Amino acid sequence: MPIFDFKQVDVFASEPLKGNPLAVVIAADGLADDRMAAFARWTNLSETIFLLRPTTPRADYRVRIFTPRGELPFAGHPTLGACAVWLAGGGRPRGETIVQECPLGLITLRRDGSRVAFAAPPLERSGPVEADLLPRIAAGLGLASGEIRDAQWVDNGPGWLAVLLDTRRRVLDLRPDPAILGDLKVGVVAPWDPAVDGEQAQFEVRAFVPGLGVPEDPVTGSLNAGVAQWLIGSGRAPGSYVASQGTALSRAGRVHVERSGPDIWVGGEVVTCVEGTVTL
Structure with a gap:
């Protein structure tokens, strides 16, 4: 062999x-x-x-x-x-x-x-997540529907959608239900509060992909690429920032994002x- x-x-x-x-x-x-x-x-x-x-x-x-x-x-x-x-x-x-x-x-x-x-490659699918899908996403993440501040398709191949929450703490407290999420590939993001969370990063990210046999991905480049295009494009994030991911899995992932001209580098x-x- x-x-x-x-x-x-x-x-x-x-x-x-x-x-x-x-x-x-x-x-x-x-x-x-x-x-x-x-x-x-x-x-x-x-x-x-x-x-x-x-x-x-x-x-x-x-x-x-x-x-x-x-x-x-x-x-x-x-x-x-x-x-x-x-x-x-x-x-x-x-x-x-x-x-x-x-x-x-x-x-x-x-x-x-x-x-x-x-x-970051071009998004294959973008725009708001369909309203009739939001209740399933909220239930799958254990959220009240009002806790989702925004939701966008950020799919650059794997099929990602992303939801925005208010606080890092709420992101870290999530206990998703894989049976409800099913084949959805869901990223969750929230800003860090420097006074509470420190200044090592500016956003907290988690990625749930039960349909791929991986309930939670520790640190996810494709998701962060799509999220960066969304957050920077909508003015919610500066042109350069650091995302933290993996905290809930006892990891210390750091994703460095920078916009340079027309490109966003991850x-x-x-x-x-x-x-x-x-x-x-």
Whole structure:
């Protein structure tokens, strides 16, 4: 059976065990789809990725992203983890930026000091969440309907919608009902109050994805990308801010958001926790 180089990295954290883990199988060209899916089920992480040669000369590398239940066209923390692993393995971008190929298309990345960052892709679905869906969302999150200040589709591939609450404390106190949420992919965000919460971040985020077999994702790049486009575009957030995520899971994820010209960049630290080989 073939043997592949393998890493497990922690994304959106400056120290191991505080971010969102990601399994990375390197140079996985030739590995069959069913073996990729089987390995993703076996790792049981929110995402497992496979680094591959690109199929277009415009890309530096290609990635396929699997959850325990299937393949995703795009996801944020796998995108940052893939880029960090590719660079650490000696990858050299063809231009000033790094270009990743994935089923959604081409994603632009850049080095950002000790972090890597990706340019938020265009939203595939935006606008207000339908009024008849809001009662289900509120019930699934254990909220009174009046506690939802706003709700928007922020879907850049995975299917995200996001709801805005008043306080960080209310976000952290949520105890969602997976049976009610079902296949919805729901992000929840609220601003930090500096007087109460401190100044390490400006927003608190949680991500609930029971339909993917992951009741809560620790730190979520794709969701934060969509939320940033919504919050900055509506004037609710400044052009540069830090989002905290994973607090309810005893993590310390930090997502760095910055608007530069027409682009919104979403970045974070990536640290290696496991390195070796895997037999598939």
